[in-house]
Amino acid sequence: MMKKSSDASVFRANFFVVWTEVAKNMKFLMAYPVIFVFWTIFPFFWFLTFIFQGQAIVGGLQSSSFAEIAGTPDYIPFIILGAILNGYVLTSLYGVGESIRREAYQGTLDYLLSSPCNKAFILIGKAVSESISSTIYAVIQLVVCIVFFGIELTLGVIMPIILILILMILGLYGIALMLAAFSLQFKQAHDLAHTLEYVFYLFSPVRYPVQALPFWAQIVGKFLPLTYALIAVRSLVLLRQNFLAIYEQIFLLFVIDAVALFLGFYLFNWMEKRTKKSGSISQY
Amino acid sequence: MVYNKDNDVYSIQTINLTKVFKKRKHIGIFGFLKKKTEKETSGSGEDVTVALDHVNSEIRSGELFGLLGPNGAGKTTLVKCLSTILIPDEGTAIVNGFDIREQTSLVRASLGLVIGGERTLYWKLTARDNLMYFASLYKMPRREAKERVDELLAIMNLSDRADERLEDYSTGMRQKIAVARALLHDPPILLLDEPTLGLDPTFSRQIRSQIRELCKKEGRTILLATHYMKEADELCDRVAIINDGKIAAIDTPEGLKARVKETELVEVACHNPPHDTENYLRPLCPDVEIITLIRGDEAKGTPSRIKLIGGNAEKHVGTVVDALREKNAQITSVNISMPTLEDAFIKLTGAKLAEGGTT
Amino acid sequence: MNKIEENRGLEQVSCPVGLSLANLKAELRAIWECNIKEWKIELAYPINFTRQCIEPLIFLLPILVYGLVLLGGSRFSESLLRLVGTGDIVTYTFTGYIIMGFIGTAVWAMGFSIRKEQWYGTLESIYVTPTSRLSLVLGMALHSVVHQSLGTLFEVGVIYAVFGLALRIEGILPALAIFALMMFALGGFGIFISSLALIFKEGWIISEGFHSVLMILSPVAYPLTVLPTIAQQASTVFPTAPALVGMRSFLIENYTPEILGNVFLHLLVLDAAWIVFGILIFYLTDSYVRKSGTLGKY
Numbered sequence: 001m002m003k004k005s006s007d008a009s010v011f012r013a014n015f016f017v018v019w020t021e022v023a024k025n026m027k028f029l030m031a032y033p034v035i036f037v038f039w040t041i042f043p044f045f046w047f048l049t050f051i052f053q054g055q056a057i058v059g060g061l062q063s064s065s066f067a068e069i070a071g072t073p074d075y076i077p078f079i080i081l082g083a084i085l086n087g088y089v090l091t092s093l094y095g096v097g098e099s100i101r102r103e104a105y106q107g108t109l110d111y112l113l114s115s116p117c118n119k120a121f122i123l124i125g126k127a128v129s130e131s132i133s134s135t136i137y138a139v140i141q142l143v144v145c146i147v148f149f150g151i152e153l154t155l156g157v158i159m160p161i162i163l164i165l166i167l168m169i170l171g172l173y174g175i176a177l178m179l180a181a182f183s184l185q186f187k188q189a190h191d192l193a194h195t196l197e198y199v200f201y202l203f204s205p206v207r208y209p210v211q212a213l214p215f216w217a218q219i220v221g222k223f224l225p226l227t228y229a230l231i232a233v234r235s236l237v238l239l240r241q242n243f244l245a246i247y248e249q250i251f252l253l254f255v256i257d258a259v260a261l262f263l264g265f266y267l268f269n270w271m272e273k274r275t276k277k278s279g280s281i282s283q284y
Numbered sequence: 285m286v287y288n289k290d291n292d293v294y295s296i297q298t299i300n301l302t303k304v305f306k307k308r309k310h311i312g313i314f315g316f317l318k319k320k321t322e323k324e325t326s327g328s329g330e331d332v333t334v335a336l337d338h339v340n341s342e343i344r345s346g347e348l349f350g351l352l353g354p355n356g357a358g359k360t361t362l363v364k365c366l367s368t369i370l371i372p373d374e375g376t377a378i379v380n381g382f383d384i385r386e387q388t389s390l391v392r393a394s395l396g397l398v399i400g401g402e403r404t405l406y407w408k409l410t411a412r413d414n415l416m417y418f419a420s421l422y423k424m425p426r427r428e429a430k431e432r433v434d435e436l437l438a439i440m441n442l443s444d445r446a447d448e449r450l451e452d453y454s455t456g457m458r459q460k461i462a463v464a465r466a467l468l469h470d471p472p473i474l475l476l477d478e479p480t481l482g483l484d485p486t487f488s489r490q491i492r493s494q495i496r497e498l499c500k501k502e503g504r505t506i507l508l509a510t511h512y513m514k515e516a517d518e519l520c521d522r523v524a525i526i527n528d529g530k531i532a533a534i535d536t537p538e539g540l541k542a543r544v545k546e547t548e549l550v551e552v553a554c555h556n557p558p559h560d561t562e563n564y565l566r567p568l569c570p571d572v573e574i575i576t577l578i579r580g581d582e583a584k585g586t587p588s589r590i591k592l593i594g595g596n597a598e599k600h601v602g603t604v605v606d607a608l609r610e611k612n613a614q615i616t617s618v619n620i621s622m623p624t625l626e627d628a629f630i631k632l633t634g635a636k637l638a639e640g641g642t643t
Numbered sequence: 644m645n646k647i648e649e650n651r652g653l654e655q656v657s658c659p660v661g662l663s664l665a666n667l668k669a670e671l672r673a674i675w676e677c678n679i680k681e682w683k684i685e686l687a688y689p690i691n692f693t694r695q696c697i698e699p700l701i702f703l704l705p706i707l708v709y710g711l712v713l714l715g716g717s718r719f720s721e722s723l724l725r726l727v728g729t730g731d732i733v734t735y736t737f738t739g740y741i742i743m744g745f746i747g748t749a750v751w752a753m754g755f756s757i758r759k760e761q762w763y764g765t766l767e768s769i770y771v772t773p774t775s776r777l778s779l780v781l782g783m784a785l786h787s788v789v790h791q792s793l794g795t796l797f798e799v800g801v802i803y804a805v806f807g808l809a810l811r812i813e814g815i816l817p818a819l820a821i822f823a824l825m826m827f828a829l830g831g832f833g834i835f836i837s838s839l840a841l842i843f844k845e846g847w848i849i850s851e852g853f854h855s856v857l858m859i860l861s862p863v864a865y866p867l868t869v870l871p872t873i874a875q876q877a878s879t880v881f882p883t884a885p886a887l888v889g890m891r892s893f894l895i896e897n898y899t900p901e902i903l904g905n906v907f908l909h910l911l912v913l914d915a916a917w918i919v920f921g922i923l924i925f926y927l928t929d930s931y932v933r934k935s936g937t938l939g940k941y
């Protein structure tokens with residue numbers, strides 16, 4: 001007869017699930033140096049086109065028209081910070097959101113789902129490992145940008161930036177959990193991930209200030225954690241504002257995180273039960 | 285076609301066919317930090333596998349020729365070389381009179397290939413669409429392709445489901461479409477690589493029946509690569525036993541069994557055989573040529589089988605039974621039997637051929 | 644010594660092979676059927692199909708909005724006018740962006756064609772047929788070109804409705820001629836990419852990498868003169884740079900880039916070079932993959 005586990009042992013077991021998943025995914029990453037190099041280098045290629053475009057249109061490295069909306073005439077650091085933080089969105093959506101479909105494709109999904117652990121912790125493990133790898137890429141990219149593109153980063157902003165990133169990532173986890181929930185039932189998870197990517201790409205201030213968008217588009221952007229994260233980070237780094245100036249963004253990130261994580265866990269558990277009943281859980 | 289000095293006609297002839305695979309060890313990002321073993325420091329960092337080792341064989345026209353061996357024996361490698369998917373490192377083969385190195389298009393036009401396994405067709409297309417597409421790749425005119433596809437779907441009893449997507453088919457039905465695809469251009473030669481892999485007994489029986497008919501009634505030459513001993517025994521005119529890239533023997537199934545016919549064969553079936561059974565029994569039966577254990581599945585209730593081949597195997601039955609009982613094995617049966625193809629395989633190669641894998 | 648009789652074998656072979664009209668017709672038909680097959684598979688995923696139709700617009704809009712923001716909402720750039728003779732950033736950017744999808748044809752549709760068949764599980768079944776592998780790649784290319792062309796027409800409609808475009812109608816036909824020349828060279832490039840994608844396990848990295856490089860070296864949203872000198876020189880190797888310069892010359896009033904040259908001759912040379920190079924590398928890698936035994940692996 002099974003003993004009822006104490007809360008501490010359940011916590012330890014769940015932590016171990018997360019840890020094992022992180023270790024597995026990090027081993028995978030380390031086994032493929034080409035992938036590591038790719039994700040470190042190629043985001044530069046993606047934002048370089050915007051930098052060249054800016055130079056062609058403006059004729060220099062600064063734009064006074066841009067400063068009227070963004071608060072800074074330096075569009076290059078603006079773009080770079082947007083690209084680096086956007087990297088987290090991509091790894092969250094594609095890394096976590098498609099994880100279920102990957103497990104199904106590899107044939108390991110049945111074994112994962114028949115295990116006694118809470119499946120959401122497996123996903124958290126995947127999300128944490130994606131965040132670790134994203135952070136490694138982001139740090140390398142930021143160092144390169146500080147050296148070559150003149151971005152200035154003082155020690156005083158590092159801790160607030162870390163807090164902002166954590167809050168942004170938690171919000172992205174919640175969204176990714178919802179995506180994973182839908183992918184249990186609907187086979188075309190990558191289409192959902194792509195659609196979400198488009199939403200972030202269009203309505204978050206990755207390439208331009210959110211004020212550049214029509215009013216209705218700005219409303220959509222207000223529901224995205226990346227919007228507040230970018231506003232906050234740019235305020236600290238480019239506009240040299242202090243932490244108090246971004247309290248509104250921090251507060252709204254907390255709210256989004258709470259809502260997204262709750263919805264994500266709830267939907268995932270609900271959908272898991274539903275698909276187990278219908279038997280479509282491991283079909284690919 | 286290849287004619288030998290006795291004017292026998294061969295559809296397929298392999299001449300010193302050799303294939304070696306080299307695989308570089310995967311070390312990862314921090315591989316350079318790991319301490320290398322002595323083997324790794326002295327070697328080139330590559331694993332070398334000889335998949336085919338100077339294979340020479342001939343398959344007669346109209347023959348159903350079996351290639352029997354465990355996983356990793358070289359069967360699929362041989363099939364891939366003959367079908368020109370793989371280029372051999374040494375030697376060559378003549379398929380329907382065409383050299384696999386020099387006349388690849390003609391070789392491909394001469395044969396149809398059936399590979400066992402789930403994914404060799406487009407699941408999002410219907411059966412008809414799949415066959416019509418491949419018919420175009422076999423360069424069949426559209427009208428001829430349409431007639432041929434209808435004909436093959438009728439033969440496979442799938443005409444009423446021809447316009448359903450393959451993702452809605454069962455595994456057996458998909459395999460039937462795979463066989464139909466191989467027959468589209470009416471090739472004189474078929475290469476079948478584990479065609480019944482993963483199929484249930486009903487579909488396996490249907491596929492085997494179709495294979496037999498294709499050879500005997502339609503006169504095609506068929507090379508059947510399999511690790512199912514029963515399949516080779518039942519269907520093939522001749523069987524080549526292959527292991528570790530080498531052909532150990534080629535003969536009819538009866539001929540192969542006859543090689544162990546004069547040899548005594550005792551089979552003791554038991555549950556819970558002792559640890560390291562073979563080494564435990566060997567000192568008790570010094571004159572028996574081969575003592576081998578084929579493990580059963582205790583969870584399913586299938587007993588393990590201990591085979592004694594050669595020497596005075598029958599004389600040692602009592603000794604073996606007592607020795608097993610001493611170690612708490614539960615004897616279920618004792619047979620002094622006629623050799624099977626499996627026994628011939630074991631005797632000729634020293635390896636075992638368990639169902640579904642290598643042991 | 645055994646006697647080999649090919650004639651008996653030839654009698655039993657029903658399909659055309661070698662250099663003959665029948666064989667050429669059969670290869671062309673295989674290209675067409677491959678295209679149809681891809682359409683059928685694509686339309687079996689309607690959500691994915693719809694997404695791919697609107698995706699080009701999704702990626703174009705931020706480029707346009709970003710440009711407008713830099714100019715404070717205006718679409719006129721003095722700097723661009725000085726560089727290329729036209730200051731309308733919307734028309735300039737859009738005429739460059741048109742080719743984006745076709746770069747994708749080369750690096751993804753063609754570049755990933757063989758990998759895609761590996762992913763389907765059908766690659767070995769296709770390799771065993773007497774149809775040339777190049778026909779498979781070209782079939783995928785045909786599907787992609789048609790797909791992109793339809794998408795481009797859709798984009799033209801949307802951008803014209805939302806932003807307005809100042810294009811010279813009489814320049815469309817010569818621009819299409821230049822476009823066709825570019826596509827031949829991109830085709831050769833795509834064949835080259837498909838070979839690389841077959842050798843490297845993470846073939847998508849090859850496609851993504853080349854796509855990114857081409858995006859920078861092609862004057863999609865900016866003239867080549869803003870690039871470092873070494874990048875300008877590198878861009879002459881790819882057909883997109885001269886093609887865009889040539890197409891804009893016909894499509895945009897007053898367009899006078901600093902670098903023009905003889906676009907037609909440049910493209911013809913690139914066509915010959917990339918087609919020959921691409922096919923050569925393709926057959927070399929085909930041989931290598933068949934020797935190493937990695938064909939069926941993904």
